[in-house]
Amino acid sequence: xxxxxxxxxxxxxxxxxxxxxxxxxxxxxxxxxxxxxxxxxxxxxxxxxxxxxxxxxxxxxxxxxxxxxxxxxxxxxxxxxxxxxxxxxxxxxxxxxxxxxxxxxxxxxxxxxxxxxxxxxxxxxxxxxxxxxxxxxxxxxxxxxxxxxxxxxxxxxxxxxxxxxxxxxxxxxxxxxxxxxxxxxxxxxxxxxxxxxxxxxxxxxxxxxxxxxxxxxxxxxxxxxxxxxxxxxxxxxxxxxxxxxxxxxxxxxxxxxxxxxxxxxxxxxxxxxxxxxxxxxxxxxxxxxxxxxxxxxxxxxxxxxxxxxxxxxxxxxxxxxxxxxxxxxxxxxxxxxx
Amino acid sequence: xxxxxxxxxxxxxxxxxxxxxxxxxxxxxxxxxxxxxxxxxxxxxxxxxxxxxxxxxxxxxxxxxxxxxxxxxxxxxxxxxxxxxxxxxxxxxxxxxxxxxxxxxxxxxxxxxxxxxxxxxxxxxxxxxxxxxxxxxxxxxxxxxxxxxxxxxxxxxxxxxxxxxxxxxxxxxxxxxxxxxxxxxxxxxxxxxxxxxxxxxxxxxxxxxxxxxxxxxxxxxxxxxxxxxxxxxxxxxxxxxxxxxxxxxxxxxxxxxxxxxxxxxxxxxxxxxxxxxxxxxxxxxxxxxxxxxxx
Amino acid sequence: xxxxxxxxxxxxxxxxxxxxxxxxxxxxxxxxxxxxxxxxxxxxxxxxxxxxxxxxxxxxxxxxxxxxxxxxxxxxxxxxxxxxxxxxxxxxxxxxxxxxxxxxxxxxxxxxxxxxxxxxxxxxxxxxxxxxxxxxxxxxxxxxxxxxxxxxxxxxxxxxxxxxxxxxxxxxxxxxxxxxxxxxxxxxxxxxxxxxxxxxxxxxxxxxxxxxxxxxxxxxxxxxxxxxxxxxxxxxxxxxxxxxxxxxxxxxxxxxxxxxxxxxxxxxxxxxxxxxxxxxxxxxxxxxxxxxxxxxxxxxxxxxxxxxxxxxxxxxxxxxxxxxxxxxxxxxxxxxxxxxxxxxxxxxxxxxxxxxxxxx
Ligand SMILES: Nc1ncnc2c1ncn2[C@@H]1O[C@H](COP(=O)(O)OP(=O)(O)OP(=O)(O)O)[C@@H](O)[C@H]1O
Ligand SMILES: [Mg+2]
Numbered sequence: 001x002x003x004x005x006x007x008x009x010x011x012x013x014x015x016x017x018x019x020x021x022x023x024x025x026x027x028x029x030x031x032x033x034x035x036x037x038x039x040x041x042x043x044x045x046x047x048x049x050x051x052x053x054x055x056x057x058x059x060x061x062x063x064x065x066x067x068x069x070x071x072x073x074x075x076x077x078x079x080x081x082x083x084x085x086x087x088x089x090x091x092x093x094x095x096x097x098x099x100x101x102x103x104x105x106x107x108x109x110x111x112x113x114x115x116x117x118x119x120x121x122x123x124x125x126x127x128x129x130x131x132x133x134x135x136x137x138x139x140x141x142x143x144x145x146x147x148x149x150x151x152x153x154x155x156x157x158x159x160x161x162x163x164x165x166x167x168x169x170x171x172x173x174x175x176x177x178x179x180x181x182x183x184x185x186x187x188x189x190x191x192x193x194x195x196x197x198x199x200x201x202x203x204x205x206x207x208x209x210x211x212x213x214x215x216x217x218x219x220x221x222x223x224x225x226x227x228x229x230x231x232x233x234x235x236x237x238x239x240x241x242x243x244x245x246x247x248x249x250x251x252x253x254x255x256x257x258x259x260x261x262x263x264x265x266x267x268x269x270x271x272x273x274x275x276x277x278x279x280x281x282x283x284x285x286x287x288x289x290x291x292x293x294x295x296x297x298x299x300x301x302x303x304x305x306x307x308x309x310x311x312x313x314x315x316x317x318x319x320x321x322x323x324x325x326x327x328x329x330x331x332x333x334x335x336x337x338x
Numbered sequence: 339x340x341x342x343x344x345x346x347x348x349x350x351x352x353x354x355x356x357x358x359x360x361x362x363x364x365x366x367x368x369x370x371x372x373x374x375x376x377x378x379x380x381x382x383x384x385x386x387x388x389x390x391x392x393x394x395x396x397x398x399x400x401x402x403x404x405x406x407x408x409x410x411x412x413x414x415x416x417x418x419x420x421x422x423x424x425x426x427x428x429x430x431x432x433x434x435x436x437x438x439x440x441x442x443x444x445x446x447x448x449x450x451x452x453x454x455x456x457x458x459x460x461x462x463x464x465x466x467x468x469x470x471x472x473x474x475x476x477x478x479x480x481x482x483x484x485x486x487x488x489x490x491x492x493x494x495x496x497x498x499x500x501x502x503x504x505x506x507x508x509x510x511x512x513x514x515x516x517x518x519x520x521x522x523x524x525x526x527x528x529x530x531x532x533x534x535x536x537x538x539x540x541x542x543x544x545x546x547x548x549x550x551x552x553x554x555x556x557x558x559x560x561x562x563x564x565x566x567x568x569x570x571x572x573x574x575x576x577x578x579x580x581x582x583x584x585x586x587x588x589x590x591x592x593x594x595x596x597x598x599x600x601x602x603x604x605x606x607x608x609x610x611x612x613x614x615x616x617x618x619x620x621x622x623x624x625x626x627x628x629x630x631x632x633x
Numbered sequence: 634x635x636x637x638x639x640x641x642x643x644x645x646x647x648x649x650x651x652x653x654x655x656x657x658x659x660x661x662x663x664x665x666x667x668x669x670x671x672x673x674x675x676x677x678x679x680x681x682x683x684x685x686x687x688x689x690x691x692x693x694x695x696x697x698x699x700x701x702x703x704x705x706x707x708x709x710x711x712x713x714x715x716x717x718x719x720x721x722x723x724x725x726x727x728x729x730x731x732x733x734x735x736x737x738x739x740x741x742x743x744x745x746x747x748x749x750x751x752x753x754x755x756x757x758x759x760x761x762x763x764x765x766x767x768x769x770x771x772x773x774x775x776x777x778x779x780x781x782x783x784x785x786x787x788x789x790x791x792x793x794x795x796x797x798x799x800x801x802x803x804x805x806x807x808x809x810x811x812x813x814x815x816x817x818x819x820x821x822x823x824x825x826x827x828x829x830x831x832x833x834x835x836x837x838x839x840x841x842x843x844x845x846x847x848x849x850x851x852x853x854x855x856x857x858x859x860x861x862x863x864x865x866x867x868x869x870x871x872x873x874x875x876x877x878x879x880x881x882x883x884x885x886x887x888x889x890x891x892x893x894x895x896x897x898x899x900x901x902x903x904x905x906x907x908x909x910x911x912x913x914x915x916x917x918x919x920x921x922x923x924x925x926x927x928x929x930x931x932x933x934x935x936x937x938x939x940x941x942x943x944x945x946x947x948x949x950x951x952x953x954x955x956x957x958x959x960x961x962x963x964x965x966x967x968x969x970x971x972x973x974x975x976x977x978x979x980x981x982x983x984x985x986x987x988x989x990x991x992x993x
Contacts, residue, residue, distance in 0.1 A: 143568060243722035
């Protein structure tokens with residue numbers, strides 16, 4: 001297992017290096033270069049030259065690249081051209097919200113998608129199956145922001161059931177300890193002896209999670225349905241029934257245990273959709289996460305931040321996929337023992 | 339032996355039967371026809387927009403603003419008094435054309451890279467696939483977002499950005515099928531009969547490798563419509579006040595969610611229905627081209 | 634009373650392209666400790682017959698149209714699902730053809746054996762485990778304690794089939810149905826596994842239904858044989874009788890289409906011409922008529938019942954001396970059986986009736 005992980009990490013290195021080169025070129029090739037991105041289009045050539053000098057952009061490209069890589073290896077992802085804040089600092093502040101949001105979406109997708117897929121498979125080609133198929137068709141066809149606003153309108157504006165702004169109510173004055181709104185809310189609840197902060201944090205994450213989770217939900221439902229139908233026809237399921245096992249055990253142990261394999265693979269593939277979808281979801285629900293930061297940085301032409309964030313997203317994506325693959329190997333003895 | 343090899347090698351080329359069969363199966367597939375109908379409605383709406391609506395999609399009278407749906411304004415009017423129905427129709431022009439062209443760009447790029455990699459194999463294959471890996475390392479829409487921010491605003495830029503972000507997936511898909519086909523009996527038979535590598539690739543392998551590509555392209559058309567709207571929504575759309583775009587319409591309307599939800603509803607529904615159309619068609623194509631999948 | 638009594642079993646499948654008439658009125662009896670062979674071409678309904686008895690037909694396509702299967706006095710088709718579940722694995726066990734796919738790849742052998750035992754006996758996991766080790770040892774798996782922790786892919790094909798046998802015998806069933814247990818194995822392994830199977834069954838007085846394509850296996854392993862064709866039992870006899878004096882033209886064809894060591898000099902090796910009938914058509918007449926050199930007009934219209942030859946009064950369906958029965962209107966003579974074709978001056982197989990004749 002350890003070898004498997006090491007091998008995967010080593011395989012990721014050239015990909016990340018390649019991406020860093022591309023991103024480096026991307027910033028250099030910006031129209032007018034970084035300086036005019038900072039100063040705006042109407043900057044005088046003299047000022048641009050000054051800024052280029054100050055940023056060290058006049059030296060040979062390869063020197064600049066190796067310096068850039070050197071800084072990255074030291075955990076220095078640069079600073080914003082716009083407000084001078086360090087990327088790492090802001091990232092640590094914002095990332096917990098994004099994690100909370102994507103986890104919520106993942107819970108929603110898996111928690112609902114697997115039961116739906118199982119029901120559909122059991123009644124395959126019946127009415128329930130048809131309904132589930134239509135739901136998943138909607139799920140993959142509705143953009144995060146359309147669903148987000150629709151949910152916000154019905155459950156927020158109309159019914160006043162759930163909040164639609166941010167991941168916590170700032171008026172509650174919950175102290176930021178971990179920056180995870182739910183964990184901070186729970187801590188505040190424990191200390192204050194009132195459930196309000198915790199409940200508030202949970203309420204805030206519901207609608208964004210549903211909006212972000214709709215595509216993975218549809219995909220997980222579809223794949224679960226297909227996997228359960230396929231596994232149900234396997235010889236070993238017939239063996240399990242021939243042994244006199246209860247239908248429940250056949251379902252849970254023999255069918256689901258195998259159906260989890262393709263489902264796990266698909267969850268890994270959907271991790272990318274979740275990360276990218278977070279950009280949109282955070283914009284819809286005004287969440288101060290990493291996703292909305294990407295959008296803000298692009299709007300502000302803050303390309304150092306964009307460059308670093310894309311790299312960080314890629315790393316996160318790889319880590320998530322590694323975790324999924326480890327989970328897959330764990331579920332599949334044929335991989336674990338080879 | 340030669341006779342068998344010849345018939346084997348000839349099988350994939352009698353593909354008119356295959357396509358004819360697929361078309362017949364598609365025409366008997368209810369959901370796929372519904373999808374085709376949705377797409378047709380939007381295509382007609384886009385083409386006939388000037389005939390279907392007397393209004394201008396980009397200029398309105400402020401005095402006419404915020405009207406609820408009525409006979410005069412089927413979908414109401416927006417904050418600037420522009421007719422929403424007209425804007426949805428003209429928006430279909432952008433969404434469909436940009437979405438479809440973006441997928442074509444991706445398909446072309448992916449086909450070039452994938453067929454070189456899968457056809458040539460060896461070092462070139464390894465190099466190209468590493469490049470594909472690098473692009474795939476940036477999750478989903480994020481790649482398109484970054485590319486647009488780099489290429490600048492405009493329709494062509496969006497097509498390119500979305501197309502480029504899809505091309506690695508097409509490349510990987512095509513390369514995968516080509517590698518599998520390389521080991522298949524009829525390709526080995528053709529090779530043993532001395533057919534040239536290029537001829538084998540073009541005549542024997544590509545026609546068969548294309549079917550999954552076509553299915554994927556149709557499904558990606560749905561994703562592209564959503565992604566193009568997503569870019570517009572994030573303020574990375576065509577950025578031209580003279581054209582209506584569904585995603586930008588949503589951004590504008592989001593400020594008025596409280597009082598004028600229909601401004602969100604209609605462009606939103608347009609995106610969803612057109613995406614459903616392509617998804618249904620894509621699933622239908624997949625079943626039609628691979629009858630074993632029929633459930 | 635017989636251990637198992639199947640009578641007039643009819644099984645059909647509803648599929649997209651019509652109803653498949655898989656089993657068309659099969660009857661047979663089986664006593665305790667008896668070994669019954671089931672032979673016939675691929676697709677003739679051997680597996681379906683036995684899956685129907687276990688009530689494990691693929692759902693929702695397959696269903697039992699009529700008939701009964703009385704096991705130890707109760708009709709398996711009448712009892713409720715939980716009663717049937719108690720019988721499966723405990724009283725009737727099954728071994729399938731492909732040991733590569735019959736064991737669940739993601740569960741340890743231990744779990745798959747323990748769950749079988751615990752589904753039927755109120756024993757602790759620990760005791761069930763002990764029993765599993767004992768069983769693995771019994772089927773000849775070295776280091777059973779260690780191998781119990783392994784997954785199926787860590788066993789060879791032959792070893793997996795041994796595991797399947799151990800699992801099937803875990804609860805000392807009264808009936809073991811082995812559906813081509815060695816078809817997927819190496820020839821060298823086949824004999825070992827069969828030997829193991831018959832020894833263990835004999836030691837426990839377990840009745841066995843052995844499905845196979847291999848007449849050699851039938852000869853070596855069974856006391857009695859049913860020959861099936863297109864969902865019918867066309868001939869049944871003590872194994873030695875069947876080989877000595879095959880009655881049905883299909884059985885004769887089957888015997889002549891396989892090389893045998895005991896074949897007499899001059900016996901030709903001939904394949905059976907033609908293909909089995911399309912089971913999507915409801916059977917009319919004898920399904921073998923289109924391929925039969927002995928066919929007479931009547932064969933095209935009526936399916937003969939399984940009956941004894943002239944002169945036999947009492948029919949024994951089981952036991953030491955089962956009655957040799959055949960479903961045929963025009964039984965070949967012993968000489969013809971040896972020659973594998975009709976030997977009557979001027980005889981020609983009756984051609985299929987024309988549409989007009991059928992209409993009449
Ligand atoms: N799930 C199913 N759906 C439709 N038809 C089926 C199904 N399973 C079996 N059949 C049909 O039932 C008939 C009998 O099948 P069965 O599996 O009993 O044959 P068999 O004698 O065991 O053959 P083999 O020697 O190949 O195992 C076949 O013609 C087959 O087409
Ligand atoms: Mg069978």
